[in-house]
Amino acid sequence: MNLNTQFELIRQSATVAMADRILALKAGGRNIIGLQVGDPDYGTHPAIAEAALKAIQSGLTHYGPSRGYPDLREAIAAKLKRDENVIYDPASEILVTHGGIHAYYTAMQSILNPGDDVLIPDPSWATHSNMAIMLRGNVIRVPAPAENNFIPHFESWEKALTPKTRIIVLNYPSNPTGAYPTRDYLQKLQGFAKAHNLWIVSDEVYGSLYYGGKPTCAAAFEGAKERTILVNSLSKSYAMTGWRVGFLAAPASVIDNALKAGQNSITCVAPFIQKAAAFALTDPEIQQVTARMRAGYAHRRESVLRIARELESDKVLVTPPQGAFYFFLDLRPLKMTSLDICERILDEAGVGLVPGSAFGTQGEGFVRMCIAASDEDVENGFRKIVEWAERR
Numbered sequence: 001m002n003l004n005t006q007f008e009l010i011r012q013s014a015t016v017a018m019a020d021r022i023l024a025l026k027a028g029g030r031n032i033i034g035l036q037v038g039d040p041d042y043g044t045h046p047a048i049a050e051a052a053l054k055a056i057q058s059g060l061t062h063y064g065p066s067r068g069y070p071d072l073r074e075a076i077a078a079k080l081k082r083d084e085n086v087i088y089d090p091a092s093e094i095l096v097t098h099g100g101i102h103a104y105y106t107a108m109q110s111i112l113n114p115g116d117d118v119l120i121p122d123p124s125w126a127t128h129s130n131m132a133i134m135l136r137g138n139v140i141r142v143p144a145p146a147e148n149n150f151i152p153h154f155e156s157w158e159k160a161l162t163p164k165t166r167i168i169v170l171n172y173p174s175n176p177t178g179a180y181p182t183r184d185y186l187q188k189l190q191g192f193a194k195a196h197n198l199w200i201v202s203d204e205v206y207g208s209l210y211y212g213g214k215p216t217c218a219a220a221f222e223g224a225k226e227r228t229i230l231v232n233s234l235s236k237s238y239a240m241t242g243w244r245v246g247f248l249a250a251p252a253s254v255i256d257n258a259l260k261a262g263q264n265s266i267t268c269v270a271p272f273i274q275k276a277a278a279f280a281l282t283d284p285e286i287q288q289v290t291a292r293m294r295a296g297y298a299h300r301r302e303s304v305l306r307i308a309r310e311l312e313s314d315k316v317l318v319t320p321p322q323g324a325f326y327f328f329l330d331l332r333p334l335k336m337t338s339l340d341i342c343e344r345i346l347d348e349a350g351v352g353l354v355p356g357s358a359f360g361t362q363g364e365g366f367v368r369m370c371i372a373a374s375d376e377d378v379e380n381g382f383r384k385i386v387e388w389a390e391r392r
């Protein structure tokens with residue numbers, strides 16, 4: 001029987017493969033420090049769960065509006081105004097989605113035609129290119145080298161441009177590097193997109209997790225809104241990964257298409273989840289909780305940097321992440337593949353990581369270490385990685 005040949009171009013997620021291996025080791029009684037999964041170790045705040053329960057008890061257990069409840073769309077528009085100073089019309093420019101991944105899916109479904117060239121930095125979260133490939137786009141990777149703090153040299157965008165280029169995909173703060181560019185850089189990139197009539201799809205799911213100056217929203221420039229599509233979710237910022245709720249903010253013409261993509265793939269996000277999301281986005285106490293989680297990640301980030309200074313390894317090179325909750329550790333001095341490194345660190349030091357090559361060829365020789373784990377696990381895990389590398 002015929003299968004969709006597009007899937008031959010997509011590799012199985014290395015993150016999932018590592019997670020399976022770790023589960024197997026744990027089942028066999030091994031003590032593993034899991035720093036591989038990008039899922040907050042904080043629980044969802046009980047008041048958010050209560051809002052969902054109340055909605056269930058009040059009978060919101062049937063289909064809901066595909067676009068999202070008006071109160072949730074208003075809460076999203078208010079959040080975008082409050083945090084990013086961008087104005088979106090909740091009636092026509094916002095769609096509630098099944099997490100950030102589905103926001104990205106509906107965005108790409110809405111604008112991508114088969115054979116379009118899509119520019120995506122390397123390294124980046126694998127779904128960005130996999131989704132474009134699933135939709136029969138042609139992905140061109142734009143190097144974002146460690147030597148340039150994981151931001152593409154501007155000339156690299158120009159070099160990658162072809163007559164078929166239609167879309168730039170950004171993700172800042174970045175998974176896996178935590179990097180984000182300056183406001184000036186983004187402004188220049190918007191100018192580039194305008195000059196070449198390109199969409200900018202900006203995945204900002206880590207937008208509220210930053211450790212220095214606030215990253216700039218890609219749409220926060222004069223005239224940028226008409227060519228920019230914002231992907232976001234409550235997963236990381238509100239510790240709600242399992243709730244599967246996110247949103248898309250885009251020009252009404254894009255939302256019209258995205259709504260059709262949503263209606264014909266998921267119908268709607270569960271109504272009681274939507275009610276919980278509206279509560280999370282608007283309740284003042286919950287915003288404090290989010291700020292406290294960010295402070296927790298900042299503390300762990302500092303611990304890793306302190307241990308790095310103390311151990312002075314020339315085998316594990318550390319670029320301080322500006323945002324998100326990952327370190328993209330440079331182990332290129334070991335001259336091993338990142339898959340080998342991860343497998344051996346797992347077997348010999350008992351620490352679960354993700355190979356940098358899962359994020360693109362620029363990630364070869366790197367590993368992604370997630371700090372969304374307990375302080376103790378982050379500190380012990382990082383020490384074990386360095387000690388393992390020093391023994392090579």
Ligand SMILES: Cc1ncc(COP(=O)(O)O)c(C=O)c1O
Pocket residue numbers: 038098099100101102125171174175203205232233234235236241245246
């Ligand atoms: C860059 C990036 N975008 C989107 C997502 C998906 O988020 P969600 O759980 O909201 O679908 C992830 C999850 O790891 C991510 O790293």
